Amino acid sequence: MSRKLLCARAVLANASKLVSFGSGSRESSIRLNFSEEIEESISDQISKELTAAYTYFAISSVFGNDTQALPGFHWLFDEFAKEELGHAKLWVDYLNIRGGKAKFKTVECVENEDWTPLKAVEKAIKMEKAMTWDLEKLRDLADKHCDYHFGKFVEDDFLTEQYDGLKKLGDLKTQIERVDDSFGLYMLDYNIFKKYKKKEKDE
Numbered sequence: 164m165s166r167k168l169l170c171a172r173a174v175l176a177n178a179s180k181l182v183s184f185g186s187g188s189r190e191s192s193i194r195l196n197f198s199e200e201i202e203e204s205i206s207d208q209i210s211k212e213l214t215a216a217y218t219y220f221a222i223s224s225v226f227g228n229d230t231q232a233l234p235g236f237h238w239l240f241d242e243f244a245k246e247e248l249g250h251a252k253l254w255v256d257y258l259n260i261r262g263g264k265a266k267f268k269t270v271e272c273v274e275n276e277d278w279t280p281l282k283a284v285e286k287a288i289k290m291e292k293a294m295t296w297d298l299e300k301l302r303d304l305a306d307k308h309c310d311y312h313f314g315k316f317v318e319d320d321f322l323t324e325q326y327d328g329l330k331k332l333g334d335l336k337t338q339i340e341r342v343d344d345s346f347g348l349y350m351l352d353y354n355i356f357k358k359y360k361k362k363e364k365d366e
């Protein structure tokens with residue numbers, strides 16, 4: 164079957180679901196070729212973004228404690244948390260643009276670990292790799308439902324930033340591993356903190 168015909172079928176299937184949308188409440192008047200599968204997956208993605216924000220926030224709090232006193236890493240993980248919150252908001256806004264609705268779910272509690280900079284960055288790399296893979300799957304869903312607008316949104320607003328972010332985390336992991344004493348860690352943290360101060364000044 165040709166791609167054109169497959170897309171026409173997907174669009175018609177999504178259009179026929181318009182009548183059931185809204186579960187008793189007002190129906191969206193702007194919904195067009197927006198599949199329930201994509202709508203559900205976006206709600207799952209919102210939960211993942213919020214879980215990441217919660218985790219980064221927890222890690223940031225540990226580095227801000229006087230027992231660690233690492234202002235650079237404290238700021239960095241705080242920034243990561245804010246970024247993830249921003250992503251969750253982007254998804255919610257996108258659902259509204261497409262006439263969908265967000266379903267908010269329970270956010271998983273983060274383990275209270277005794278975080279070190281290396282453990283925290285390794286955790287961030289693991290989470291961001293999983294997140295990138297989830298985004299790639301969302302991009303595939305766009306093709307499955309011939310939803311070009313959604314596919315472009317995933318690519319433009321998320322995928323490029325994900326890969327750039329992973330590279331920065333990989334670099335940071337190598338830099339932490341290269342540091343072999345407490346003075347080195349102090350200098351690394353200081354340099355991160357300096358970036359924070361510069362950013363604060365520029366704003």
Ligand SMILES: [Fe+2]
Binds near residue numbers: 212246250
């Ligand atoms: Fe994110």
